[in-house]
Amino acid sequence: MAEKFIFEPTTIDQLKDHYDVIIIGSGGAGLTSAIQAYELGLSPVILEKMDKIGGNTTRASSGMNAAETFVQLDHHIIDSFEDFYNETFIGGGKQNNPALLKFFTEHGALAIDWLNQHGIKLDDLTITGGMKTMRTHRPSSLAPIGGYLVTELLKYVAKYQIPLFDKIKVTDLLVKDGQISGVKAVGERDLTINTEAVILATGGFGAGKDLLAKYRSDLLKLRTTNQPGATGDGVKLAQKVGAKLVDMDQVQVHPTVQQDTPHAFLIGEAVRGEGAILVNNNAKRFVNELDTRKNVTKAIDDLGGTGAYLIFDRDIRKRVKAIEFYDHIGLVKTGDTIAKLAETIHLDPQ
Numbered sequence: 001m002a003e004k005f006i007f008e009p010t011t012i013d014q015l016k017d018h019y020d021v022i023i024i025g026s027g028g029a030g031l032t033s034a035i036q037a038y039e040l041g042l043s044p045v046i047l048e049k050m051d052k053i054g055g056n057t058t059r060a061s062s063g064m065n066a067a068e069t070f071v072q073l074d075h076h077i078i079d080s081f082e083d084f085y086n087e088t089f090i091g092g093g094k095q096n097n098p099a100l101l102k103f104f105t106e107h108g109a110l111a112i113d114w115l116n117q118h119g120i121k122l123d124d125l126t127i128t129g130g131m132k133t134m135r136t137h138r139p140s141s142l143a144p145i146g147g148y149l150v151t152e153l154l155k156y157v158a159k160y161q162i163p164l165f166d167k168i169k170v171t172d173l174l175v176k177d178g179q180i181s182g183v184k185a186v187g188e189r190d191l192t193i194n195t196e197a198v199i200l201a202t203g204g205f206g207a208g209k210d211l212l213a214k215y216r217s218d219l220l221k222l223r224t225t226n227q228p229g230a231t232g233d234g235v236k237l238a239q240k241v242g243a244k245l246v247d248m249d250q251v252q253v254h255p256t257v258q259q260d261t262p263h264a265f266l267i268g269e270a271v272r273g274e275g276a277i278l279v280n281n282n283a284k285r286f287v288n289e290l291d292t293r294k295n296v297t298k299a300i301d302d303l304g305g306t307g308a309y310l311i312f313d314r315d316i317r318k319r320v321k322a323i324e325f326y327d328h329i330g331l332v333k334t335g336d337t338i339a340k341l342a343e344t345i346h347l348d349p350q
């Protein structure tokens with residue numbers, strides 16, 4: 001059996017006062033940037049403010065969307081950048097920035113290739129909300145994608161001996177003569193580190209109450225599934241050196257989240273993608289489960305706070321390993337027959 005890989009962050013005594021590039025954040029964006037920078041011959045460093053590495057990326061469970069990939073062809077799925085663009089555009093209420101969306105939809109396949117070239121294989125497919133074809137890539141072990149990605153990327157960080165410091169929070173970007181010249185950060189002590197380039201890989205602000213209050217106060221009543229460090233630091237750092245902000249109110253709410261447990265848990269979209277149905281308290285379906293996230297969220301909200309149930313069978317469970325985790329933390333109720341299940345969750349078996 002393969003030995004379990006345990007990553008150890010770099011110890012603070014090894015911190016230098018200059019790197020070619022400082023990468024702020026240790027999620028998927030930060031880790032891939034660091035690996036690529038190293039392979040291009042640069043000396044990168046990754047600074048992570050939390051004591052847990054991987055950011056929201058470790059929480060992702062369903063998969064990664066991309067079109068026109070070799071994986072799709074292996075599965076006999078013919079897809080196009082155009083369809084990916086159009087379906088995502090509709091999912092975004094047609095408010096997406098067209099240039100950014102075009103770039104995103106036309107580069108997903110390169111990301112799948114890049115990972116594959118690094119031995120990180122997303123060779124299985126499922127389908128997620130708003131999409132009309134199988135373009136959500138995931139590992140064939142069907143394990144939650146985020147943990148898999150972070151572990152495999154960290155193996156490269158370890159192999160290349162890229163320094164990754166945890167518990168260091170970047171507080172300021174330093175600018176000299178109109179160019180980035182370094183960062184200020186706090187850890188056990190205040191730090192200044194010099195560089196020619198910074199990559200902001202700090203993630204979003206789903207757990208940032210101040211920014212939510214400013215841009216989407218209607219969402220403050222919801223519980224987030226984001227990690228506590230997702231507080232929009234990158235937005236603030238960039239703004240302090242003159243960046244302008246756009247589309248700050250465009251925060252997406254995921255439809256299936258367990259809200260009444262001590263921690264809120266996102267029930268990954270692959271569960272619906274693989275065929276689970278949503279029913280209301282009257283045991284009736286009330287929405288197309290694979291409609292856009294916005295529409296499914298609205299349909300659940302329109303139930304008036306009763307919540308809804310996701311119903312799935314053993315075959316679906318086999319195809320979504322994250323369900324084992326949901327069961328482990330007590331979110332899953334089972335019955336040998338539909339009637340028994342209905343009895344357990346107090347729904348009409350008919």
Ligand SMILES: Cc1cc2nc3c(=O)[nH]c(=O)nc-3n(C[C@H](O)[C@H](O)[C@H](O)COP(=O)(O)OP(=O)(O)OC[C@H]3O[C@@H](n4cnc5c(N)ncnc54)[C@H](O)[C@@H]3O)c2cc1C
Binds near residue numbers: 026057061145227229
């Ligand atoms: C529960 C959940 C499930 C999801 N499922 C999916 C899915 O199936 N498919 C999908 O495509 N997407 C999914 N997403 C979204 C996806 O996880 C994110 O879009 C993606 O991981 C963002 O990656 P990132 O590297 O940009 O940011 P993150 O992974 O969030 O990493 C940012 C890192 O920067 C650190 N940081 C922030 N500020 C500072 C600072 N000042 N100094 C130092 N470090 C800092 C943070 O602590 C964090 O570790 C999911 C998200 C959640 C929360």
